[in-house]
Amino acid sequence: MERYDVAIVGGGTSGLTALRQLANLGKQAVLLEAGNTPGTKNISGGILYSKKPKNGRVYNIEDVFGREFIDDAPYERSITQYILHATSKDKLYSIDLTPVHEYQINYAYSVLLSKLIPWLAKEASDMSEKMGGGIISGVHLRSVRWEQGNSDIVIDTDELEPFRVKAVIAADGVNSELAEVTKARNKFSSEQLYQGVKVVIKLPETILEERFKVTSEEGAAHLFAGDVTMNHIGGGFLYTNRDTLSLGAVYHMDSLMDNPIEPSRLIDTLIRNKLVAEFVKDRVPAKKSSQALISKDEEIRQHFMAVKLLKNWNNLRSEYYSRDGIKRLIESGKYGTKDEIESRIAFLENELVEKYNYEFGDNYVELEYSTKLIPDGKRCRMKAPYYKNILFVGDAAGRGVFVGPRIEGLNVGIDDAVRAANAVARSLDRNNFDEQYLGNFYTKSVEESPYTRDMKEIDKDYLKIFLDCSKNIPKDIVGSRYGMIFKLMSSGTLRGIAVGFANMLGFDRLLPLVESVDTYVNVPVELADRLGKTIDSNYVPTTPSLQERIAKLDYNDDSIPHIQVTKPRSEFMVKMASLCPTRCYSYENGNVILQHEGCIECGTCAYETLWRHPRGTKGVSYKYG
Amino acid sequence: MPVRPLNVGVIVKLEPDFSEGNVSYNPDGTLNRAETKNILGPHSAAATLAAFYCKVKYDAKVAIGTMGPPIANQALRQAQLISNADELHLYSDRIFAGADTLATAEVLRLGVSRMNNGLGADIVISGHRASDGETGQTGPQTAWKLGYPFIGNVIDFHIDQEGKSIYAKRFISLYGFYDVIEEIQAPLPVFISADPSYKPSFNTISERLSLARNLNEARNKADNFEKYLQVFNSEGLGADPRYVGLPGSPTIVYKVEKIPKAKAKRRVEFVDGNDTVKLDMVAKKLIQLMTEAPIK
Known part of the structure; x- marks a missing residue:
């Protein structure tokens, strides 16, 4: 059986950060990614923060990937x-x-993960290859096991021969299968x-x-x-x-x-x-319905001509409206002036309207x-994000900061990943993978993170800025509901006491009040x-x-369904008929029936099903993410 | 004791690209070879993939050779992209023109001996056949000329470098059954032809890491493929003019004929749907045919 120092499961932003950080520390690690290539399975809302908290430190992405991240990475x-x-x-x-x-904050970038992650993957794998590691795509983890008298973890996958590692970093997302197979935590509930x-x-x-x-x-x-x-x-x-x-x-x-x-x-x-x-x-072409009787052949001919014109129109218009696009078009020699480009676009539009029955309008x-x-970090973060010598990071550990308008997930995972990589590197140096030495150390490090603090209590400075921003809201609107809270919070001295009192109550009791x-x-x-x-x-x-x-998405269908319905009559499953984003569930004769082909692997139904990710390279692939 | 690196040679053929939009025809309906794009044939690609497998799995040295006009360069670039080859050979000379399979095999035999810095090859790999010639003879004839054992239709193989032998699985037909898999062992050096269905699999972490590294290297190499390209003419190969080109080809093409269309065996008979007597006959006929039909 082959042996490696560390395995990282999942090639998202956290997993890749862990890989790069381990390589930075001179450690060997292999990263398993289920998608065909890294970045095809990742979705995010779309803002990546870099932060500088006053108390304590967080690790930002540029701390790991260097200044090159800011200079070269394809963020938006x-x-x-x-x-x-x-x-x-x-x-x-x-x-x-x-x-x-x-x-x-240092900055906040909007990102599309299908563009950003391939860049991170290249940077991380180039570095990791020097340490004898790298990224292995199209591989889906099936289970992990420990052999008697040995702390090494044996990893079984759907695609490869089993192999042995000293530690695992679980970066396999909100529907973490490592959490599932090890029972490190319960499945997240609604x-x-x-x-x-x-x-x-x-x-x-x-x-x-x-x-x-x-x-x-x-x-x-x-x-x-x-x-x-x-x-x-x-x-x-x-x-x-x-x-x-x-x-x-x-x-x-x-x-x-x-x-x-x-x-x-x-x-x-x-x-x-x-x-x-x-x-x-935006300005969008649409085909008008036509009453004219034309032969099938003519219809096909017209269709192909129109498609060609649409493509030209689309390309030229996108270029025209892109940064320096007009300059590039003129430099290419095809067009002499801006007017020429505009008249060409108008000509193409006119052709489509006059000859091919298209109309242009707002859409x-x-x-x-x-x-x-x-995962709502306030409610589901793992208190001790490890199981034996497996460390959980980011979504897999149920971590993210979502407080009012504060929406941070990517950067929290990145911070976790650096802490996990550091903990594992320390264990490799001493060849000690005991819970005490690895798991507890990592837990302590994560607890020290300012992000964890934000998942546990209200930050009164943040609250003050928020209240200042919303000071024009008439008090009587909020008065009936939050009058007391507002009054307390609006005064400098009282705010400290109020926040202190609220934090004593704890998020658990406070949240139902605020999140309503x-x-x-x-x-x-x-x-x-x-x-x-x-x-x-x-x-x-x-x-x-x-x-x-759904038709616009790319699928590589897995003939073996990755989801099994176990409670076809439960109240939860009946709701899935509405809540599944691609309507994989239908309700017939009192039973919920699954057709997994359109599944986009979100995990909404995971709580009451046997839910796995599809095998390597299978399932949905995103182009934007 | 460190094992000497495995030397692999691949012989490939440049073929017309029959995919849509790339084929060009003369007015009389024959193929216009000058205008039609050339690509690495699909069978040659399978052979190249087998060499890539050796590269990934055994860190082999790979050389790819083809006989053809100077425009064959692009096909070699394509082969390098697939296999991360270290050497690309083009055997090109006017006197090679008009060669049949035997004369081609002679050139390829000489080419193989020039491969891998003159060390030759422990395994020579060819495709099953070319899609434009379809004879499937060049591979076996080259093997015969080299004096290597020949294993055809290989679907999987591994090499025992210390024992200097190959263990291969190949498709054979046996007692009328097709796709029977035979396992076979042969000493190195050996000549194998890759079955069209050949697809390498990489099942361990180290192979996958090596795969990623080799794919990367292949891209970089193919971008500068001219650096790896060596062109040999007849003299460079030390060919005997009697055995190459037209003089070396015993095949005589007497006449080329269009293949006549086979006569249809089916007969059509129209039956009036209201005529119950006729319909009864139809039903009987169908039952008879269905009961007599061989079960496949």
């Missing part, structure tokens, strides 16, 4: 605006939370999870910059609460990427269980909000539909109704059907 934009919108029908009340967003659904929307670069009033490097983030949530606890988000938008809806699973609505409908509702609609709007272009579960339908729905709706300005827009987006959304 530096987010410099952070705005919360309270919505009610076509009315909107906005609060600028940029100071809250900028609290203790009280501990958010379900996030996201679409990536195309929007040409310079149009985007004009619309969001940002420069070529900057970007904006918009959050939404109120009626767009359809009475759920959570909200919508919209982040600007280079030439796309990430638009998502994130809701607490228990509120979705109380009031199950299909994820694609939640996103549709968000898109139809007047402001969001204006944000995503938007969706590129990718995705879903992910997000009142906070996320009723107060925002009332705010928008009374103080909001009306958005003047006639544009109603045509949202694609779920079938159209």
Whole structure:
């Protein structure tokens, strides 16, 4: 049996950070990634933070990947605006939370993981290969075992011969199979999870910059609460990427269980909000229905011609609206002036309209539909994130900071990964993998992380900035519900006492008060109704059907279903018929039936099913992430 | 004692690209060879993949050779991209023109002896056959000329470097059954032809790491494939003009004929759907055919 020092399971941002950090420390590690290549299975909301807390230190991605990360990595934009919108029908009340967003940060970049992760993977594997390790893609872990009298871990996969390692870093995400097979923690329940659904929307670069009033490097983030949530606890988000938008809806699973609505409908509702609609709007061609009788051959000929013209139109227009695109087009020699390009675009449009029965109008272009579960760190972080000599990081350990408008997952996982890598390296140096020496050391290190503190208690400085941002909210709206809290928090001296008292109560007892339908729905709706300005827009987006959304995804179907329904009649499973984002479940004759082919591996149904990831290279592959 | 690195030679053939849009025809409907793009044939690609397997698994030295006009370069680049080959050989000379399989085998025999810095090859790999010639003779004839044992239709193999032998699995047909797998051992040096279905598998961590490294190297090498390319003419190979090209080809093409279309054996008879007597006959006929039909 082959032997390696360390195995890392999962090639997401945390796993790759751990691999690189171990290589930085001169240690050998192999990373197993189930996807065809790293970056095909990863989904995130889309902001990566680098932070500088006043008390304690966190490890940021550039601490591991070096200055090259900031200079070369393919992130999207530096987010410099952070705005919360309270919505009610076509009315909107906005609060600028940029100071809250900028609290203790070095930067915040919007990212698309399918672009970013391949870069991280290359950087990490180049370094790791020098230490005799590297990344092995298309491999799915099946189980781990310990042989008697030996602390080495034997790893069984679906694809490779078993091999032996001294320690494992589990970076296999929210639906961690390592946690499942070792029983290191329970499966996350609906009280501990958010379900996030996201679409990536195309929007040409310079149009985007004009619309969001940002420069070529900057970007904006918009959050939404109120009626767009359809009475759920959570909200919508919209982040600007280079030439796309990430638009998502994130809701607490228990509120979705109380009031199950299909994820694609939640996103549709968000898109139809007047402001969001204006944000995503673009010039889009559509084929008019035609009454003219033409032969099949002629129809096919016309179709091919039109497709060719559309492709040309699309490419030229994207280039025209991209940064320095006009300059590049002129330098290529094809066009003499900006006017020439414009008239060419107009010509192509005209051809499509006149000859091929197309019309151009306001609509938007969706590129990718995705879903992910997000562990609510406040409620489900592993108190001791290890099992024997396996260390859990990031989502796998149930860690993330989600407090009000503070949404941080990627950077928390990265911080964990560095701590885990450091702990493992220390154990390798002493050849000591005892729980005391490895697991406890890692737990202590994670407990020291400022992120862990933020999962346990209220940061009163953060709260003060938040309250300052929202000081124009009339007291009577919040008064009936949070009057006491507000009064206490608004005064400098009392705030300290109030926060202290609240922290004594603990998040557990405080959260149901703060995270409620009142906070996320009723107060925002009332705010928008009374103080909001009306958005003047006639544009109603045509949202694609779920079938159209699924059709755009890439699948490599695993003939063996990776999910088994064990309780076809349970209340939970019946709700899955609504909550599965790709409608894999149907309800027939009192039983819930699964068709796994369209599964996008979010894990929403995992709590009451036998749920595994598909075998290596199988399942869905994302192009944006 | 360190084992001497394994030397692998691959002989490949440049073939017309029959994929859509790449084929060019003369007005009379024959293939326009000058205009049609050339690629590494699918069977040659399987052979190249077998060499890549040796590269990944045994850290072998790999040389790839082909006989053809100077435009064969691109096919060799393609082969290098697949196999991470260390040497690319092009055996190109006007006097090689008009060669049949035997004369081609002579050139390839000489080519193999020049491979891997003149050390030759412990394993020579060829494809099953070419998709434009379809004779499947060049491989075995080269093996015969080299004096190596020949194993055809290989689907899997491993090498015992110390014992200097190969253990191979190959498809054979036996008692009318196809796809019977035979396991076979042979001494090195050996000549194998890769079955079209050949697909290497890498099942250990070290192989997968080596796979990633080799894929990376292959990309870098193929970007500068000219650096690895050596062109040999007749003189460079030390060929005897009697055995190469047209003089070395005993095959005589007497006449090329179009293959006539076979006559259809089926007969069509129309039956009126209202005529019960006729329908009864149809049913009887069907039952008879179904009961007599051989079970496959």
